[in-house]
Amino acid sequence: MNGIPNLHLWLLPILPLAGFLVNGLFGRRLPKALVTAVAIIATAIPLIQVATIVARFSSLTLPHVERVATWISAGPFHAGFTFQLDQLTMVMLCVITGVGFLIHVYSIGYMAHEDGYWRYFAYLNLFMFFMLTLVLANNFLLLFIGWEGVGLASYLLIGFYVLKTSAADAGKKAFIYNRVGDFGFLLAMFLMVQHFGTLDYTQVFAQIIAHPAWQGGFLTAIGLLLLLGATGKSAQIPLYVWLPDAMEGPTPVSALIHAATMVTAGVYMVARAHVIFDRSALALGLVAVIGTATAFFAATMAVAQNDIKRVLAYSTVSQLGYMFLGCGVAAYGAGVFHLVSHAFFKALLFLAAGSVIHALSGEQDMRYMGGLRKKIPITFWTMTAAVFAISGFPPLSGFVSKDEILYEAFISPGGKILWFVGLFTAGLTAFYMFRLWYMTFFGKDRTADSEIMAHAKEHGHGHGIHESPWVMLIPLIILAILSVIGGWMGWPAGLGGNEWFTRFLAPVFNTAGLSMNPNVIHAPAGAGSDHLQLILAIVSTLTAAGGWYIAHLMYYARPELPELLAQKFRGVYRMLFNKYWVDEFYGAVIAAPVLFFSRFVLNFLIDRGVIDGAGFTAGATAQGFGSLVARIQSGNIRSYAGWLAFGAMLVLVVTYFVFTGSFMLH
């Protein structure tokens, strides 16, 4: 073909799928080493392929589309297995295959002693398949395969410890909450089919661009419905409650799926569909508001958690809120940049937390940790890098990406309040992250009080606190390096950088000629200045330092303070500790009434009462038919033949009479 290179994009998702099939079908009988090899190769080759694509990226005409096969063709509707590569997909591919590969490697060590090792790796490969499909799709329906598929992988992996009721509950909860979001996504697709006749990105976006007069209206409806989908997948208000429970899964899963990749799918989708959101001030504004609100509330909930993974889970919800905020002020590049840096430092935080948990034979409660920095030094130092990164200290990656979002919010008309809440949340973030840091690594060693560790020791599989094996540490070190230097990709102009990352993505998010809705909250061209950016950077660094200082005070200098404060502000503490009772609220307002209504009104009154009651005559006749039926059951084959003949006779007799009757009518 004349110059258009064939990149075989379909290979990217297919290889992990093959890995899944091999391990899923035969893994039980294969030796552990072979299971490992299959799983690792199935993610390593896509990583290499992505690297080769990166190498020739500048020579490609973008977006680069490769069509493989027709998936659905019904009436006027068509959807294909069509893959697309552009700058946004390229970024996502690097994150997914890169972080994905590292976490596969880490898992070799972390899962070494688990039952169902093969099952774990099969599911992990399955996840890679769906996640790669999600970002490579060229139409919304194919994206939806990945979208629901990652949900499936997440369901399977959260419930990996199948005998634990809480794990099974959490898996189901995640799937159902995601389904609520998918309900919105599906309706958005129906609307798109109605209005555009297709779900292909290229055609949908081209039609919108060709009609500058389409503002709000059905595009708002589509945007809001897509947003509902995004809140499910990316754990935003009102559907975030599944993510903290998802921590029941193995820790590397939390790192890969519930921090670095899957939960960012909502952000990716909003960015991908920005042409739609740009036309609706309401939909995009809501993205910003939901993001900001989620960032804030999740951060407050993180403050009062004692389980190390749950702190990180709420932190993830909160950081995803920042990404939404970035997208919501039409700074999609900034949102995606935070997605990338978050993938580095949050994956690192989870993996380091996993290393801590591994060292403590499964203990996750920070109240039973403390003083670990000398015992597991590499874990400590890598985690420290991540804590400083997420808290937003320059020049680490989290600082750069978060600040870009806050800056964009600040310079957007009407965005100051969003900026302020975001800034305050940044302070909270620093506080709860340093709280975690101090409780885990500093102060008194409280591991002696841990029942879990005592239990493990009793049963002989306990071991002294020890550093993790190298297969786990090397991914930590690589991610730590990325968390530290990742910010250079998008170093802001205000601090002398060239914002390479945002410029790289600019062709995808280019709003020129897009007829953006004038009411959208977003920075007009030329707003802001390098000077302002510098001031805001200083303000947010000071805020982060403030958070650190308070954490230092409360959890290092004067460890009796938290207890005193919790006593003094009992109400507030209980509210945060119980996460605002949102789960309980959903249970009482939705689940319980639905179950009550179904059980008593539908099942008992209507189905048993009315519908069976209507068949009561039939029931009563059944009693009378009893003897007849008994004869039916006689078991002699001749009698059945007789019954058949009888039935046929009956039909014929009726026929005859009706016939003659109808002929007489003539």
Added chain:
Amino acid sequence: MLNGSILSLITFLPLAGAIILALLPRRGRIIQWWALLVTLATFVLTLHLPAHFEYGHSGFQFVINAPWIAHPAIRYHLGIDGLSMWLVVLTGFLAPIGVLVSWKAIENRTKEFYFLFLIQQTAMLGVFVSLDLFLYYAFWELTLVPMAILIAMFGRTRGPQAAVKFFLYAFIPSALLLVAILWLYAETGTFEFTQLQSAIAAGGLGPQALFWAALVFLVAFAVKVPVFPLHGWLADGLTEAPTAMSMVIAGKLGLYSLIRFNLGLFPQQAREFAPWMIALAVIGLIYGALVALVQRDMKRLVAYSILSQLSFCTLGIFCFSITGLDGAVYQIINEGVSGGALLVLLGILYERYGTFEISEYGGLSKRLPHMATLYVITTLSLIGLPILNGFVGEFLVLSGSFVGHHGWVVAATLGVILSASYMLWFIQRVFYGPPSSLVENRPTADVNFREFVTLWPMVLLMVVMGVASPFWIRGIEDGVRPLANPPMTQPVAQIHGRSLPAQASILKGRQ
């Protein structure tokens, strides 16, 4: 040459097999093997149809049309189009599976069982291929009898009651159906489907009378689907029926007939009924899902889930869009495959533990990992996970019905949340968590070879139908195109006027 007689062969092979079976000795597993052989042969024959089907036109193929009775003019007229073709193949596919799943489950009165089972096959195949209304009715009626007897004979505890209920529910509307068919004959002098079609289209019949005739057809078929609120027989019938029978008790016969006759013969009246049917479909969809949510018995849970899933088909049928109809027919096949697989799975679980009570189970996945896997894949197919078959059907039905019925489709889409809720909750209670005392105390073997052979083709089909839908939809669309409202040639967006240079260039670029 074979094309002329293939449908007769397919239809009557099971009957012939049944007659020979009656003569076989009751020794060893001869009867089972024979039934398996007959059903497999029938299935292989049905594959002739898609292999030699001429795509692209909507008429009937493989037609055989011979006079049978001169007066009244009843003809032996068989034929299929894209609509019925895959249903014939589906029936053929499910038959050997029905035999395999009954292999151990039916130990007593095997001869009676397989005899009636094979007759049931002939009856069902006959329903799909008959183009003479009288012949059709004979087969239709014949489907009821073996089913009712088998429910009565092999029911768990309340078999006879369930059988009578089933029979009365099905028989009374069917008797009325016969009256309506005869009235049509009296008016037009023919039982021939195509002739009736043109006679009715020509407008010779009184609209009032046609309305009632169409209503009788509708009710008879709606009971058989079943459409809410005519499902009173379903839960009991499905619960009591042996697995092989429960797989075919609901769905395809009624839905096929709705499409063939209510849309094919009475298009005008079908459109008059449509608002009601759409409402009932959506109510049934939500209702079935909610009631399934609170069932304690897994077979009843599946019964209500089937009520819910089949309502998708009804919705798609009565919105008259090509996409929706494609989806509806696809969903009929899905329900046969995935719903059938779930019933098979319930059957093999029952064989091991002797109860359908959900609360008796727990933590099975550690004991029976293969079975757990099969259960999970099947339920995922039923709740419409993309890349499995259910999603294609659901998506086409919902998106095809969306235009003009926004409110109803929004409500129907809630079904995706509810189906995930009841199915995953069911899976969780049976397979996850700590093992129950029943599971603890009764160690059993995981899925055995015979069960693997039964289930893997179905699982494979779920995946293949999920990714390669055009293979089926091509033919289905030939069948349903004449029944649909003429499609809007252009999507709404393009009708707003304006040429689309950007899009045009993109389209060109893609070629």
